[in-house]
Amino acid sequence: MKRLRLALRLTRINVILLKHGLDELILALPFFRPLRFLVIFMPWRWVPRALPARGVRIRRSLEELGPIYVKFGQILSTRRDLLPPDLIDELAKLQDRVPPFPGDQARRIVERSLGESVTELFAKFDETPMASASIAQVHAARLRDGREVVVKVVRPGIKRRIQRDMELLYFFAELIHRYVPEARRLRPLEVVAEFDKNLDDELDLMREAANASQLRRNFTGSELLYIPEVEWPLTRREVMVMERIYGVPVSDTEHLTALGTDMQKLAERGVEIFFTQVFRDSFFHADMHPGNIFVNAEHPEEPRYIAVDFGIVGSLNPSDHRYLAENFLAFFRRDYRRVAELHVESGWVPADTRIEEFEAAMRTVCEPIFERPLKDISFGALLLRLFQTGRRFNMEVQPQLVLLQKTLLNIEGLGRQLYPELDLWRTAKPYMERWMREQVGPRAFLRKLREQAPTWSERLPDLPERLIRALDDVSEMRAALSRQSEELEGLRQEQARTGARLLAAGAGSGLLGGGVLVLALQPGAWFSLAGVPVLGWASVVIGAGLLLSGRWR
Incomplete structure (x- = not known):
């Protein structure tokens, strides 16, 4: 089922490109180059179509393909060193002039999210959008207290479209990872996952509002950058209201x-x-x-x-x-x-x-x-x-x-x-x-001291008690280590005594057994004195003595 969905999506992408007269882009891909001869069978090859400029065709194709492709076009629109001027001028329109969705839909989304009618929430709400982008569009409004604000509304059904295109990107990334070993260092699956997470974050306007508040705090009083203020009581996952700003587009x-x-x-x-x-x-x-x-x-x-x-x-x-x-x-x-x-x-x-x-x-x-x-x-x-x-x-x-x-x-x-x-x-x-x-440098050291000062001042009164407790713990550890050392010394001495007993027993057994064996088999073979085998009996006596010594030890 998944492969069927992907095949249908690929087919739709190709249909959109053909619809806008971009079939040369399709046939320029390495996979389709063997099929370039099919161009002679296309009707417009013999009956030319009246097509707008290539920049317009590419922009319209990206708009129809969906938000992911619009994001790609937005990135390209800043690179005048990479693309010709006619393409850049058209792609720049993707930044805030994507075709809008109807204003009455935006009003219904606002009312559903905030739980009140637009007339109760605002003194004025303009259903004609000020700007429209790939994820959301913006409407001008005035609060009951007279402040001018803008209302940002997420496009209806956009999450499903993004998920469909992300599924296709994951499929391509998996193919690249599996079949192109030299491209694995690019980590295509991780990069697509990061892109997916960022898009999901962009769909949540509560998260965007939190981001705006953080940036505003970071640049409070700055002469470099101004961040408009968020109206938190009127902000939800699909709707965000914030201060209206006036300036010249960069x-x-x-x-x-x-x-x-x-x-x-x-x-x-x-x-x-x-x-x-x-x-x-x-x-x-x-x-x-x-x-x-x-x-x-x-x-x-x-x-x-x-x-x-x-x-x-x-x-x-x-x-x-x-x-x-x-x-x-x-x-x-x-x-x-x-x-x-x-x-x-x-x-x-x-x-x-x-x-x-x-x-x-x-x-x-x-x-x-x-x-x-x-x-x-x-x-x-x-x-x-x-x-x-x-x-x-x-x-x-x-x-x-x-x-x-x-x-x-x-x-x-x-x-x-x-x-x-x-x-x-x-x-x-x-x-x-x-x-x-x-x-x-020294300034960093002083800054860290200032940052840690509140924590230190909070813990300083407890320091004597903590120190006494730590000293007690050290004393207990030293006593325990001393006991363990004594036990280990006793074990060492016991092992030494056991080794001595085993050595004496082994030597005694050898001498006793050897002496008895010699006396029994060849009593005259050893040195004898007055007919008595002195060394044989000496071996027996010494061996018996060592055995008794080992036992007593």
């Missing part, structure tokens, strides 16, 4: 430039926000495509970012966090040997990897990109060469870092749009060095 560079925005500072602040979220907080916005980022340009010389859509966030465990920070810093310092050592220490490459070879490979790949602005760097070529290097050294993909890599690509894409002259390395290096000093 992708509208013409408008930002016309306002006199300092584009260099804006790009540099974007880099600082990324590194602050990852390394200071270990909690970062992992869906930073242009549709989710706005700019407050009221003070164009000091532009401030505004973020929305917090369904996908990432975090790092302490070990990955530390290793990643040290990797970045070593990378910025061009200390490729340290990069190689960290990869081995963290287990990202096998323990038997030769450090010198890995160091040379990393230097060859990375050295050409330093001290160059973004516009002069081909990150597509860089990623390809890093992939080839990783394959050579059996480097495994780390599923927990996939979100971070995706976010870094988004940040790089934004920086390329805002200020192509941005030197990413020179911008990030001072921040990383400052962060490392705060982690391992």
Whole structure:
């Protein structure tokens, strides 16, 4: 049954691609190349169809295929270095202009989730959506107290569609893992599972609201980033209400430039926000495509970012966090040997990897990109060469870092749009060095003292009693050890006495038996004195004495 569902889904995907005139993409796949001759039998080969531009066709295909494919298109839309402009311009529409579902459906979902009618909940609710994305759409509203808010509503039936496509992704990942041994280091099943978890999190707006609250706390009072406030009483799993923000979309560079925005500072602040979220907080916005980022340009010389859509966030465990920070810093310092050592220490490459070879490979790949602005760097070529290097050294993909890599690509894409002259390395290096000093220097020591002070002050009154109890425990342990030592000494002495008895008994038995045997068989064979066999009788007497001695012992 499962294979039948997968076959039907694959058939539908191909039908959608054919419907939008993308049959050349299907026939370009290695699996279908032997069937390219079938193109001559397709009607539109002889009767041309009136088709829109290729970018429009690809965008519409992704929209019809479903949310997973829309997410893929959103990622591609930030990579102007990888795709031609016509495709990028169309894919950018996937960020917030996916075809909406009817507004009356959104109203019914809000009423069902919150248990009251929209007219009772809001002074105003606009059924025409402000923006529509792959997972949810947003409606403008006004609370009873006059505050302007936005209402985010999950698309009806979206969970079932995602599960259907995830089933197909798991199938492909399993095939790759089973039949492509060289691709196992990419850990396709783990990567798909991580993607599945992130999508499931994105469907729960309560989780998104919690993410937004955490990010807002992390940047309270910051001049770099503003996070809107969540209205918790009006938030449920399928509905979230939060403060409405006003800003210029970060992708509208013409408008930002016309306002006199300092584009260099804006790009540099974007880099600082990324590194602050990852390394200071270990909690970062992992869906930073242009549709989710706005700019407050009221003070164009000091532009401030505004973020929305917090369904996908990432975090790092302490070990990955530390290793990643040290990797970045070593990378910025061009200390490729340290990069190689960290990869081995963290287990990202096998323990038997030769450090010198890995160091040379990393230097060859990375050295050409330093001290160059973004516009002069081909990150597509860089990623390809890093992939080839990783394959050579059996480097495994780390599923927990996939979100971070995706976010870094988004940040790089934004920086390329805002200020192509941005030197990413020179911008990030001072921040990383400052962060490392705060982690391992005297300031870090004092900070940890401050953090531990409340705990210590709470436990300090109990310290004398704990100390006395510990000393009593030590005394009891010493007494017990002393008793055990005495018992062990007694056992040792007993073993020594037993060994002596056994030795005496063995020697006595041998001498007694030998003497008796000789006296019985050849009494004259031994030395005799006045006709008496002295040595034979001596052997008997000494043997008997040793036997008696062993018994008495």
